[in-house]
Amino acid sequence: MGHSQRSRGPGYFGNELLQRQIAGVTRRRSVEMGRMKNKICEICHLTASGSYFSVVSCRACAAFFRRTAFLNIVYVCQKDRFCDVTKKKRFSCRSCRYQKCWDKGMRPSMIKGLENSKNSWPASTTTSETGSSPSGCSQTSESTSLNGLDEHIKTEQSIDGHPATPAEIRDFMDRRQKAGNKMQEVLGSKKAISNLLVPIKLTLVQRGLLALNEHFKKWPMCTPEKVRPGQPFTLEEWVDDLQQELVNITEFCMAFEEFAGLDKEQKGAIFLPFWTHFLVLERYRTTNYCLPNTTTSILLLYNGNYYDLEERHIWTRKSKSMKMIFDFAKPQIDKETQLMDDQLDRTALTDFELVFVMLQIMWTLKENPELTQATKDLAGNVRQRLSSEIHDYYTNEMNRPNYAGRLMQVMKIVAAFSEVEKGREEGAAAFKAFSFVPDRFQAPCSPRR
Template sequence: MAIPTKLCLTPFILDHLRRKRRASESEASSESDMSEPQTLLDVVGDQGLAPSHMPSEGEQKTCQICYDISDGLHFGCYSCRACAAFFRRTVTLKLDYICRAEAKCEIQKSGRNMCRACRFQKCISQGMQITAVQQTRDGIGKRKEKESAATQGYIPSTRQDNNPLALWGPPTTELHQPSAFKKPNVGDLLERPGSNEGYFYARTNEIFSNTAPVAPLGNMVISPPYSSFTPPLQMQMKILPKMHDGYLHFLSIRKATNSLVDNQSVQEMFEPKETLRMSNFESSKKVCQMEAHLVTSVVNNYFHPFATVDFEDKVLLFKNFFCYLSHVDRAYQSYRVFGDSPDDDRIIMPDGGFIKLSELEKYYENAESVKADPKEAATIFRPAMSYILNTIIAHMRRIELSDYEYLAIIALFLWQEGVPGLKQETIKTIFETHDQVFRDLHIYYQQQGFDGPTITSKTAQLMLIIPKMARSVTMIRENYELAELFNIFEVDVCCKSFKNAEYR
């Protein structure tokens, strides 16, 4: 005979069932951006931040994120329930978002599939505080034992995992666009090989599919750093971007200067494609003299923090720097124009034209200031030109030198603490600038999608070219002194001021 039993639901059992139901509901609703928040924590915030001002019946606030009706202050910003829930999910689960457009997507309540990357960035810009979200509360994500201990070491994925993910930069050609975004959980994380500290990283090949072309710099990847979120604005470069603007400005001015020296017609200046011509020693000398005045303005206005340096130290640094820029830039421009072909022996000269190493004597022909046989002048300068072509340009070609890498080298040539006579305050500024240049270079490499070991290798390869460049400048300086000694031609003013300076 069966004995009837009566199920007694104690308050403890009821509370446990409610918690399980809330957890399952939150998983189902996290797939939709505009879903209602799962718990009261999504509305108020993890630290119990109640709205400081509740609108009266006659007053109606607007969500500063999607412009829907706001019901109060969430994480420091007036927003609707859906945007508050979205922000809390993103921070708590450390989700990665990527914009498919140019990080300029419109965020409105009418858009059901609005861009998550732009939506989260707008939350940050409108004042939502990441620090107001506690990481370990009920209602979001699956509850697993020891989950918090496993995810504390979460770090961004790298090129070791097939698809590179730049820390705060645009995707590269190897990056895939997300087809459907997943929230990470411990089961999807792999322990990093060779690590004894329990680091984990997400398998990006399960998240991304359908390869996409290279995106512009406006695209942003929002990815968690090692232990907490850091807004992308804090990861911006401080020196190299402005130097790049100044360098482009300098190239534009130099092109106009070359046209002036060559007496080009208006029609020639508006030609859609610039035609390279053979260079001449006389015109190169004139351009070099004018160039010294142009570079002073560019360095002072664009090469931060040069404008803040003491006047006397400015003069010392610039005198040491100018001939480095003048001669090294010829090599870089030659690499940009002719670098694709290892057999091309043409080199760009100061007047914007070119010379052929095999016909170097033509460069000194029909020049009024050349007093000796052009072949004698070519004999003196051919070893230095050959070194530039076969060593420096070849090195640039091998490492595929970019503008930002080149400008990092130029910055190191400018900021040399070994220049005699510098004040201690200037030397301190030089060391601080060195640190920032390398930080900028590291961020630049991250934006290109390179992982840690690759960044180390590329930085080392970049530093190896500096002694070669310095040697080439020294060789040319010695050649000018030799030409002046044997009265082959008179040395121009820009190299007369460059006497005993060496790269230190």
């Protein structure tokens, strides 16, 4: 099964103690004494949720600052650098919004996992244009400074005990950039992806079944005939597969015209909380298909290698990378499998029910200020259609008119995913080994119990 753990710590280096004393403790005391009386976000002037990074702010602005700092993104304002970023205009210019976070006192070193960050604007960047914000502000995404990254990687040894070379680092960053560009390209389209010409109009779940079948084909080694006991793998190999899977999941989402027709910002707001749950369900289904009689905890990777996590001590002795990954994933694996695996095993979802659960999770939108009312209304309409489709499935195809008990079991799985989402600590720190990988794209695959 899959977990969402966010990596922390890009290759900044600075005076943590001094910065935290000056910018952290003093600022926090000021907040506690005065600003908390006024529950207004100092960045966007909407209702504040509390004090984040020593500034009274809402969760959205705090998450925006954290994400920008972790990904080391540089935004460029195309106006005069004094854009209004309050209330409904908070999305108009990311550059000015980030600048305002700094002006109010937020610093990267205040973020757990970035304590060694320099509290200054990035000086040396390698940028490539990845798109435009709604206001027309160009967003340039910084590939982490190669010198700083090289300095960091030298402290982390690869599987054979040798530090990664600058060329290896550059190659890894290039692959990451290509995967990111592919995702942007897919999400930027407003045309649904379809590889099949079907003469009839398909329901939501029918389209999902076809899209899921296409998804399975993208990992040809994950079949009963080809899966095999695993060999030691490196962190880079694991991340490469995960980034390819992210592209695959975006293509699954784009199979639905309801999703494809949304603006890019709305797609992102739906996709980011959904993809880890898709990963959980897809890996669970694939593991049961490839290894149906397995009773131990199995981690099945996309290359067809599988690992018995009850014997992970053997692998952690063989590979430093695998030790880091298993140590990183194990606490969340235990937590999520306790919530979900018993229900999944007990319910034994059909493929129709599996896709129904995926789409219910996808369109059950959490509170997010970036979501428009039109998107929320669309999500409600999709859920109504799903309810009608599951009714038709049980009564007509399964000949099960009294299906209330079965549907309750299925919906408990959807609810379990919501509990997992609530239990994830937004600011959880992760390995230094993940410091050069975007935090939003870290979710190790969890095992099947």
